[in-house]
Amino acid sequence: MNDLSGQVAVITGSTSGIGLALARAVAARGGDVVLNGLGDPSEIERTRAGIEAACGVRVRYHAADMRRGEEVADLVAFAKHELGRLDVLVNNAGVQHVEAIEKFPSEKWDQIIAVNLSSAFYAIRAAVPIMKAQGRGRIVNVASAHGLRASPFKSAYVAAKHGVIGLTKTVALETARDGITCNAICPGFVETPIVERQIADQARTHGISKDRVVEEVILAKQPTKRFVTSDELTGLFLYLVSDLGASATGGSFSIDGGWTAQ
Numbered sequence: 001m002n003d004l005s006g007q008v009a010v011i012t013g014s015t016s017g018i019g020l021a022l023a024r025a026v027a028a029r030g031g032d033v034v035l036n037g038l039g040d041p042s043e044i045e046r047t048r049a050g051i052e053a054a055c056g057v058r059v060r061y062h063a064a065d066m067r068r069g070e071e072v073a074d075l076v077a078f079a080k081h082e083l084g085r086l087d088v089l090v091n092n093a094g095v096q097h098v099e100a101i102e103k104f105p106s107e108k109w110d111q112i113i114a115v116n117l118s119s120a121f122y123a124i125r126a127a128v129p130i131m132k133a134q135g136r137g138r139i140v141n142v143a144s145a146h147g148l149r150a151s152p153f154k155s156a157y158v159a160a161k162h163g164v165i166g167l168t169k170t171v172a173l174e175t176a177r178d179g180i181t182c183n184a185i186c187p188g189f190v191e192t193p194i195v196e197r198q199i200a201d202q203a204r205t206h207g208i209s210k211d212r213v214v215e216e217v218i219l220a221k222q223p224t225k226r227f228v229t230s231d232e233l234t235g236l237f238l239y240l241v242s243d244l245g246a247s248a249t250g251g252s253f254s255i256d257g258g259w260t261a262q
């Protein structure tokens with residue numbers, strides 16, 4: 001289950017947080033990786049070169065903007081062209097904006113739908129022919145507990161993540177006989193930059209400390225009262241991309257400290 005040597009993974013939004021943790025996990029198990037995401041170019045290059053040197057695998061970076069479908073398709077084509085194949089596609093890039101529906105800015109709605117939902121469509125559409133030709137493929141969409149439950153003030157994010165789960169099920173049905181699986185991982189709160197920004201915003205809005213925001217706002221719905229860790233997500237991810245995960249397709253797998261049990 002842990003050997004990914006000879007495999008190639010594309011992970012969108014892998015310059016930070018969960019995507020970067022999954023990229024490191026693939027490389028540590030011998031897989032080649034295409035990184036993608038925003039950030040300072042010299043820092044990204046340091047990360048890329050660091051993983052490559054530490055793991056002895058090929059690591060490339062592609063700067064596709066997940067808001068642009070043609071760039072997303074180009075990222076997938078780049079993996080095949082540069083590294084020779086495509087075994088694992090992780091649709092992970094995501095953004096958030098928290099605001100009441102009547103004030104929610106149109107450009108934020110468009111950005112969130114594009115990055116969190118449409119980019120997965122463009123990447124999957126480009127990846128499936130390559131995976132079909134190989135007779136095997138693994139697609140993992142990083143959705144959210146918000147793909148299964150709503151919270152106020154997160155209309156675009158909740159809509160996009162519910163959409164990702166619908167897309168996941170549809171792709172699973174269409175590829176079920178092709179050796180391809182397509183699944184969604186639905187994390188609860190994980191302590192990454194996307195959440196750190198929300199903690200800072202909420203502390204400002206409510207005029208309370210960041211510790212109180214974590215306890216009373218962020219982890220209010222997470223019965224374990226602690227953040228999910230990237231390692232815990234990695235464990236499920238490694239199962240889904242392994243041969244043992246061959247019959248797990250179309251699923252939405254919660255790792256949320258009990259959130260969606262409520």
Ligand code: NAD
Binds near residue numbers: 012018093144190
């Ligand atoms: P993060 O902010 O650390 O990472 C987001 C990644 O997406 C970054 O690499 C960023 O550069 C990239 N990205 C954003 N806009 C982009 C664009 N236009 N083009 C290319 N890349 C872009 O946050 P994270 O927590 O690691 O989030 C990863 C995924 O996990 C997201 O889809 C998020 O919705 C999901 N998620 C996170 C949590 C959590 O609590 N952190 C919970 C559930 C789901």
